[in-house]
Amino acid sequence: MSKKNKPPRPEPETLALPRLGVDSHAHVDLADFDADREEIMDRALACGVARTGNVFLGPEAYLKNRHFFAHRPEVFFLLGIHPGEADQHSPQAQEAMRQAFQADPRLKAVGEIGLDYYWDTHPHDLQERVFRAQLALALELGLPPVIHCRDAFDDTLRVLVDAGYSGRRLLWHCFGGDDNQARTLLDHGWTLSIPGPVSYGANEALRRAVAVIPLERMLIETDSPYLSAEPWRGKRNHPALVGFTARCVAEVKQLPVEDVWAATGENARTFFNLEDI
Numbered sequence: 653m654s655k656k657n658k659p660p661r662p663e664p665e666t667l668a669l670p671r672l673g674v675d676s677h678a679h680v681d682l683a684d685f686d687a688d689r690e691e692i693m694d695r696a697l698a699c700g701v702a703r704t705g706n707v708f709l710g711p712e713a714y715l716k717n718r719h720f721f722a723h724r725p726e727v728f729f730l731l732g733i734h735p736g737e738a739d740q741h742s743p744q745a746q747e748a749m750r751q752a753f754q755a756d757p758r759l760k761a762v763g764e765i766g767l768d769y770y771w772d773t774h775p776h777d778l779q780e781r782v783f784r785a786q787l788a789l790a791l792e793l794g795l796p797p798v799i800h801c802r803d804a805f806d807d808t809l810r811v812l813v814d815a816g817y818s819g820r821r822l823l824w825h826c827f828g829g830d831d832n833q834a835r836t837l838l839d840h841g842w843t844l845s846i847p848g849p850v851s852y853g854a855n856e857a858l859r860r861a862v863a864v865i866p867l868e869r870m871l872i873e874t875d876s877p878y879l880s881a882e883p884w885r886g887k888r889n890h891p892a893l894v895g896f897t898a899r900c901v902a903e904v905k906q907l908p909v910e911d912v913w914a915a916t917g918e919n920a921r922t923f924f925n926l927e928d929i
């Protein structure tokens with residue numbers, strides 16, 4: 653079939669979702685959005701995304717880019733050093749993060765932090781030290797951690813349990829595992845955030861996991877600009893597209909999309925302790 657005959661992808665506006673949803677995890681401060689950041693955030697609101705969690709990858713990015721959202725009260729902040737940048741961690745960076753969290757009430761969680769053995773850019777012992785230091789910071793601040801885990805499930809679990817996080821408020825970002833892994837995380841009392849790849853044809857295992865995750869323990873996210881849900885797979889992701897992830901979750905759970913939208917939005921407000929705006 654020629655490209656010309658392909659039907660156009662439906663725009664997120666066609667989902668007609670009320671302004672109750674939350675994108676729990678996006679990187680709208682990245683340069684990918686320099687040309688149209690304002691339009692992208694206006695569009696999220698127009699598509700029913702009431703709040704967006706912007707994840708700053710380290711204290712420098714936070715200090716440099718937070719002004720993008722000075723006039724955007726719908727954006728709340730996360731801040732942490734990603735395992736792919738573990739060598740950016742230092743006592744000075746840890747102290748810069750502590751000061752940022754103490755000064756800025758818009759910072760709601762320590763993340764994304766964790767272990768990444770897929771890209772495996774840093775030695776595992778370094779990744780683990782940096783992860784543990786930031787878990788300790790989250791505990792000290794009384795804020796939840798948001799976990800990045802790629803091909804490192806057993807070690808991530810070991811560190812979290814060892815650090816005393818079983819039964820504590822914790823979000824497992826971009827969950828991509830199967831139903832057994834989901835049950836393990838649920839047993840520890842944690843919340844799981846479901847990304848766009850749940851909609852990909854080959855991801856039957858993740859859909860089986862979504863089927864066993866109670867709606868009240870679930871958030872949804874874009875991880876913009878990465879990992880767009882169908883029908884936007886392969887294109888730049890942005891917060892307005894999180895509605896397609898809600899639609900896929902709703903199909904799996906055989907619920908109206910509006911129910912998934914409102915429930916995951918409310919869960920995010922509770923999890924991140926978001927004030928009304």
Ligand SMILES: [Zn+2]
Nearest residue numbers: 677707764875
């Ligand atoms: Zn991320």
